[in-house]
Amino acid sequence: MLIGYARVSTDDQNLDMQVEALKKAGVSEDHIFTDKVSGAATKRDGLAGALRAVQEGDVLVVWSLDRLARSLKQLIDIMDFLDRSKIGFRAVTGAIDTTTAGGRLIIHVFGAVAEFERALIRERTRAGVAAAKARGVRVGRKLEATPEKIERAKGLIRGGMAFRAAAKEVGLAVSTLYRDIPGGASSLLDEENDVDIPADR
Template sequence: MEIGYARVSTSEQNTDAQVEAFRRAGIEHIVEERRSAIKERPELAKLLKRLKKGDVLVVYKLDRLARSVSHFVRVFEDLQRRGIGFRSLTQSIETDTPHGRMFVHMLSAFAEFEREMILERSAAGIAAAKARGVKFGRKRSLTPVKEAHLVRLYGTGYYTMDALAHHFGVHTSSVKRAIYRVTKPGHSSLE
């Protein structure tokens, strides 16, 4: 069964054109994502779960389905693994043809290249920032003096981490990290 997926965009706040194109193509079953969302696409998530082997997911254009090339590749690989086809109405992508599969594999290679370039640039940027003395992470909740006082109080055995968190007005995890910095340097919770 062919199932169309239509999603609004910021410039076109209805799916009328996409739905009409699906109907002209003979696609009866259409799922519409009626709100523009970058991360949350509940209708797409439900549709992807219910698709079964032999179904074909049809979109008007690739950008209606995926946020990026890498996101498209992840969705496509999941569909392919489950025996579900994919087709774009306005682009020559049909995964049941050799040309369509080749195109998707090319997209996959570009997505991998894109991920590697992002990682490389990120690593270089972090290294340069560290060389300039930039500190990463959130600012500590407690001053060094207050942390030392907190650790001394904890060391007496009369205070729990929760009681100290309440007393100092911070989250328990801040208390735990302050104590671990002294009692367990190198602990994974300090990374």
């Protein structure tokens, strides 16, 4: 059985052209599901209905790939579902038909491209983390600044330890310690040098 799916992005757009193309491709009108939503929308009742309707041995037919999905990942996810369920896929434009060897090859290429894209993202992430570490930026979970750690750091700084060294000693990022001691080491030393001067008599 052929199950059709058509989508337009807004209520102002017309589904007629896609529906007619699906009917010419052999899809019965009562087996055509439609949506009037953006492809990026997470909730598409028409697509959900079409995917529930197709059974093993059926073929899902769309006007074009961009009517089905708006990202490569989304497309691959749907194709994986269809492949696992032994359901064919056909795009009226683009000459993609997974019931043929050529169509299956195209989908495998899409999958390889998607995996390549994921690998590039992982590589860029690792490179970014390495570069941040090289600049001295702390990467990962933020260290919690407890009152005990702050007071201990203050004591170390008043005792002559450098601000950065004190932060490391108590297990805090320098930026975290600066938030609790805005003026840095000098502000703590100023506190010690403050003299309680009586008001003028």
